[in-house]
Ligand SMILES: [Zn+2]
């Protein structure tokens with residue numbers, strides 16, 4: 656099948672390459688569409704997000720590429736919104752991803768996906784070493800984010816598992832995750848399978864975990880396959896294998912953005 660990814664990063668936020676280089680890579684890979692989703696502006700952490708001053712250039716560049724390569728690939732303009740960002744001018748974008756990258760504790764924004772050491776430090780410092788309490792707080796934050804953002808696509812749902820710190824088979828963990836999933840799917844039934852942490856060698860399986868994939872299917876949700884790539888070589892990283900995982904869970908379709916609409920494509 657021809658692949659698509661709607662979760663990609665460029666030099667406008669923390670990606671390595673120019674949007675046009677990503678487009679050329681996607682064309683070389685015979686992808687049907689590519690969407691750009693640089694990180695929304697967060698005033699408390701500036702090193703990885705798009706700045707208000709560069710946002711117009713980002714929008715103009717993606718729209719320019721859309722026209723330039725219209726006969727070769729479909730190009731879409733998105734933004735990966737963090738729940739602590741303010742959504743302005745949403746009508747400028749073809750879609751948004753909704754995500755949670757931080758826990759806010761007091762005045763501190765605690766990064767979920769920075770490093771294992773940082774995550775363990777936060778669990779120790781703010782949750783008395785109780786990883787399950789951290790997990791509950793993360794999933795509550797995730798739900799708050801999607802309820803605030805109302806995104807077209809739910810992004811990396813179980814980002815907290817990036818460093819294999821949590822016992823994902825624990826009933827307490829699964830209940831917190833499943834409760835948050837049920838609420839989130841009511842906001843948007845479209846959730847991504849995300850291979851980004853794999854291409855960056857942090858994880859050996861995509862988000863979300865298999866027990867969540869099963870529940871998404873049970874609840875009538877839909878999967879969109881995204882690479883969360885920061886490198887033009889990773890646009891379709893682990894996609895063949897991810898399709899196999901989805902088939903093994905019982906999926907018959909994924910969703911892709913084609914012709915401006917989210918449509919089901921057989922797998
Ligand atoms: Zn993210």
Ligand SMILES: [Zn+2]
Nearest residue numbers: 662664735883
């Ligand atoms: Zn991302």
